[in-house]
Amino acid sequence: MLKELRVRNLTVFSEAELHFSPGLNVIVGENGTGKTHLLKAAYSLLAVSAEGGRKYKETPPTKTTLQTALAEKLTGVFRPEALGRLARRRRGRTRCDLALQFEDGACDIACSFTTNSKTEVSVDKAPLRWEQSEPIYFPTRELLSIYPDFVSVYERHYLEFEETWRDTCLLLGAPLRKGPKEKSISDILAPIEKSMGGSIVLESNGRFYLKKPEGNMEIHLVAEGHRKLAMIARLIASGILLQKNYLFWDEPESNLNPKLTKAIARTILNLCQLNIQIFIATHDLFLLRELDLLFKEANRSNSCYFGLHDDGEKVLVLQGESIDDIGDIASLDETLDQSNRYLDFSSGD
Template sequence: MNIKRVNIKNFTVFDDFELNLSSGINIIIGKNGTGKTHLLKGLYTVCDSINNETKYTSTYQNLISQLYFKVNPFDLVRDKSKKDKIISSVSITYSEKSYSRYLIIKVGENQLAEDGSMHKEVDFHINNIFIPATEILSHSKGFLALNNKYDMPFDKTYVDIITNAELPESKNISEIDKKILNIISKVINGEVVYENDNFYIVKKDGSKIDFSIEAEGIRKFALLWKLIRNGLIDNETILFWDEPEANINPELMPILVDILIELQRCNVQVFLATHSYNFAKYFEVKRNSNDKVLFHSLYKVEQGIKCQSEENFGDLKNNSIIEADTKLLDEVIEGNFEE
């Protein structure tokens, strides 16, 4: 089930925000502080709450704000000026009749009435994956045990990605998955195994490399390999990935783009937040006429955050990435003239 639209009200940097989404690839850009990560995490929170039936309880650790954001729920409220009733929400529309919503409701002075989710006409589960910007598998040894015992400073996205990576491999692999796994195996020069509470890349020469000493860019490809091999990224999966290009060698970016476009062709809905011109532009260059790719540029206004969406990266008027590249080019040209 794809996400068709999101509406966010009075939540972090968002005042009254609505965005129509592609059923294929959604590339989200914007300056720091425009809510790219909050948008991805909000979408994941609502989708994940469907599967986990996360409801408000009196236990602080079980509040959605604590599980997914590790903050007091009132810290997520944008406008706290009202003294009577304050509502913050992230709403997702799947069809005309089907939606789900994450709500924070404050009544009275610092009194929480709701920090949970609600659904309407939702009779399905959602296979969703969130890959955080910070690579975590290299620190996974004993992580889940410690997290279950202590109040660790990591939100549920980190717990979930380790849990998903540690799952056993799927017995059945589709032909398209085999193709993608082979592409990734060439990049990482091997395959990923999980043994003795630790992740390794078994290289083609038989050597076993601990995740912690492998290059981070390679670890990102390796994580993707493991998620696909575990059967977690497949038909109708929703994949959220925060800054996938970070620490990846520029020559590997087009390979990653090819993989993500191929996943989109397998009915995987993809949400990516990026600061990279090359990474974003490759989607425009490499897609074909049947591929569904939409670029979303978040920008600040007095009322909060607005968004412009275009099928072509260069058509975005509020394009902070191109603005930064243009500024650099101007400085290079100016410096050459001074010489």
């Protein structure tokens, strides 16, 4: 389990320390406050350790191995012109520090780089062993429609797409589990497939389809909101998501109507109940309220909220166990303001 993320001089952050819940972690903030940057920073360090465990297995981590891997991952995920561009902009030379702390301290990892770094990373703390559970990252865009041949093209050519797309596409292509589905998989899949009106299949031509009673529908012809649901349905059906302990999801509500957003919120709760640690970034009031209601109804207290607030010079982070603990939420303020204007206009009529 990931316990803490510490950043110093990362993009808009002067200094931030996030203490995570073992269940749901929600990062809330306006556009430009660094929500996605926090997700990507945690994901990058975690993915490097997990990939190291898969590649090197019994060989313990070394600073030499980590230096190259961390630099490549951070550059691939964030896509800066140079690694030093991720450091907070200020006069003079700035050093950016990133650190992850785990429940198992043997996996703790920390690194740093400066504004003039091209591809150089200093490993300030190397883990004693590799992390065993790999993370999954869902970007704001659905990936099923670009899946055919995307990974092979990405590996052979430089594309201006962040590496999380490649990482997730690799997982989407994993074969389905053979034999009867585990009850946990069936229970989570059922409401998702009901919302989509079918199940997701990967045919031998390398394309995804929505399998409906009346026949298969090309994934390109499926509504984008349903394609986002289909991504998580695919990883649940293959068992991939249930084998991983970490899910990072950037704006799950993007391009979804409230009905589908409710399905996403319910899925997030179900995954947390299977001991998957989830990190999401959002500024959607409907999703925030739905998650808050569902977790309260289920008597789940393992959630944490982080509010990002720009004071004009840097972004500050407030955190607590509910949305009431993280300061003003812009989406709530704007919704109330709109309601008041609407009522005033109606009264005027």
